[in-house]
Amino acid sequence: MNSTATRVTEQTVRVEVPGLVLEGILAVPEDANGVVLFAHGSGSGRHNPRNLFVAEQLQSAGLATLLIDLLTADEERIDERTRRIRFDIDLLADRLCGAIEWLAAHPRTHGLRVGLFGASTGGGAAAVAAAHEPGKVGAVVSRGGRPDLAGAALFAVLCPTLLIVGGDDEMIEELNRAALAQIGAPVKELIVVPGASHLFEEPGKLDEVAHLAAGWFVRHLGTGGGTYAG
Template sequence: MRLVAVKQVVIQVDNVALQGELTLPETATGLVLFAQVSGASGHTSRNRLIALMLNDVDIGTLLFDLLIPDEIVEPMRRFDIGLLCDRLRAATKFVEELARERRLRLGYFGSGTGAAAAMRAAAAPPGCMRIDAVVSRSGRIDLAGHEALSELTSPLLMIVGEADPFVLNLNVHAAARVTCKKRLEVIPGATNRFEEPGAMERVGKLAIGWFQDRFV
């Protein structure tokens, strides 16, 4: 039977404590950090489903929220990409020693404005561990900024619902400025929240393939 270690963690960033859940299969090849802004401490049903799917194929996950509940009520916090990016980088630093010890590849899975933070964090300054792959689900990658879009080297998979024309259009235009390996996948009939039957499972399968190909 495959062993999976689950640990509740606290990521301290300045005077804010981000609560998270670290899940690491015994034979994990990589670790994916979820960059989300939900106010639910990383325990949204959609991201938890994706995390479980990744765990089932020996990929570790760190589920946490980039904002604490008191901050989520401030609308502008969700769009403070600099703040979200700094916190994601702090979370990356938090797992760096573990990643080096276990020789784990690192990846980001971002949704909404969290995807913009993931892209900016992946285009990190020298001294940070390389992010081997980034997956964006309904991501506002247009908010990552021109510098991050042009300097990103981590392979990027963008997943958008067909019935979400606003975000789809933003992704198409932002992707044109990305020079690294990239792919845009459009899920037929899916809306922004991917609540349609089978839509989130399709997202999970695409994410698994993207990460597995780069965690070897």
């Protein structure tokens, strides 16, 4: 539960997507002005502390959040051995698209504009989902992600897109710069956080990511085009 004055209602949910049901955590603050769906690769699900921290900051900014496990427990076990399913971008993107449909139908999030927050290979999946659902995804933020894995779909990403990478994560920064050039959105930006590694584990660095993400989503999802002071 969020510790700020904003009242946030949190519940465990079962998100039905074609072919299976995904476990998730839906948190909705009063008068939410958008909902952010988290996208990630393997080993970083709804209970991941980094995801939970960012989600709480987004909730403080008036945004609902949905954290889901994009892979089933069996798939996670297979992926731990093979490290292949986390790179199946089309599979991850299809499940994100299913979750977007679920949010549109859910009574607590119906009518809210959807943002996607991607990390690791989830950055690529978020880009593909945004390309497939141009009328339903209002903004994308990628943290230390691999949007380059979206390939040709990057040209069809038309919503405002923010790529955040750590200054010490040189290979990922290079891949993100190349991806940024291919993204079709007229509003797009790459922000490099100095002194941050791939997971932004250094003191204060994940706070900076959360602040940047909250500002981006409030600006581009809020019905009134609001601002975020942090």
